[in-house]
Amino acid sequence: MDQSSALSKFIEDFQVFHCVDCGKCTGACPLAQVDRDFSPRLVAKYAIEEGLESEYVREKAWTCLTCGLCNERCPVGISFTEFIRAIRPLYGKEKSKGLLSHGGALQGLMRMQTAPGLNQKRLDWISPDLKVSSQGEILYFVGCLPYFEAFFSGLNVTLTKIAVDTVRILNSLGVEPVVLQNERCCGHDLIWTGDRTSFQKLRNLNVESFKNVGAKTIVTACGECSYVLKHLYPESSGPFPFEVMHLTEFLRKAGLPEKERLGGRATYQDPCRLGRMQGVYDAPRELLGAILDVREMAHFGAGAWCCGNSAWLHCDRYSKQMQVERLLEAKRTEADLLVTACPKCQIHLSCAMRDVNLHMDLHLRLQDITGVIAEAIAPGSST
């Protein structure tokens, strides 16, 4: 199938021609608030009229944040982000206008993980007090936390603390999760930047190691990993007989052990992959509500604004502006803690807090939801 007929097929599959030109997607799009040239409606229009050759589609298919807010607003139910995910691979390397952030180093690291004979050392964060096993039914999928922590060492974000806290929380429930020494990246950033081949390789390697340890349930503490494992792995070729849960869903089902109510006000940033793409809004709020006084930002739940960037694509002044807006929104709730459930939200928002001019106006304590829960279970131990 050539590229233009592939595009026609996607237009049909995602029913893009149902577009009624109402412009609600553009009105809701967080990127369109700051970048006046960007409009999901026009991407749909030009994709139908001019196809892949359209200069507009070629550029804007890559600047889209893929946060999924437009899908929520579309009255005819077009899944715009899925359409974007489908057409990105059609742009080969030469045609692509996608600008990879950090020179593409992070996608490079992910592609490196497709090598079969790899001997990674990604479990250095495990301390002696954490109980993990090498075989078992419950597997904790750590994701790229060790890589991101090393890469973003300048931001002072201790991302492996998320992994430590997750294991600590699971241990308090009597679960000794399996962690894999040679786990691979879930492939989220590769499939969203159009690299299906490497995604499939990562998927196969991961599924193989899940089978080898006898896993049945996979728990992750990352919105993206759980979205990819839950929705995109079963979609690609090969069986995927595992139940995937985000930690908050797992805790909702399993129940939390004794916890203490911590003082303080917090607000919660819904990660797009956990909220809109998996519909997990209540589980984290229930958990947080039992521990802290939760205040909602102006845009929350299904209407939550993006942290400014996804899949390490196009980190530009528009991203920065969106992040500043989001942080100011969080400040307006008078919360003294901003809780996220995705390591990337944490990275992006911490980066935005370093703004030279607005530094003190934006400064807010940022913590992952696992950190809050771990603190409530055993006060003082996770700090």
Added chain:
Amino acid sequence: MQSWDSHGPILAFFCNWAPYRCYMDLCQSDSAPHYTVYPIKVMCAGRVDPAMVLFAFERGAQGVMVLGCKEKECRYGPGPAQAEKVATCIRELMHIVGLESNRFLTLTFSFNEKERLFDQMNAFVESVSGLGKSPFASAFTGRKPQPSQGNA
């Protein structure tokens, strides 16, 4: 003499000033440098970012050298410090992904150190060859090097 087919290339990022000057001097002298090392000239060692080095490894490079100027001889000021900062990040990432740390080397040079450059390049090629193939060697699809006749 090795060929790229069996071992994959070794890349060396040369700062335009002292290290590249040493390299040019070396090329014009009797002791030509190891031609399995593929030179890449950059304006400053601080210009080399993690993506460049990681891409090299991802595409099958056996080793990467980053050669900069001495701390106080940098034309721009913060170059060597920046290069060291980036190198720390790269070493940490290499550790996690499971690449031997000997495959990556940063060195600083003054203008008159062509002999030292010669020794260091040969020593690096030697040590990298001793490590065997990198886990990403199969990704390398490059061309064979053209044999050099003394002058590179």
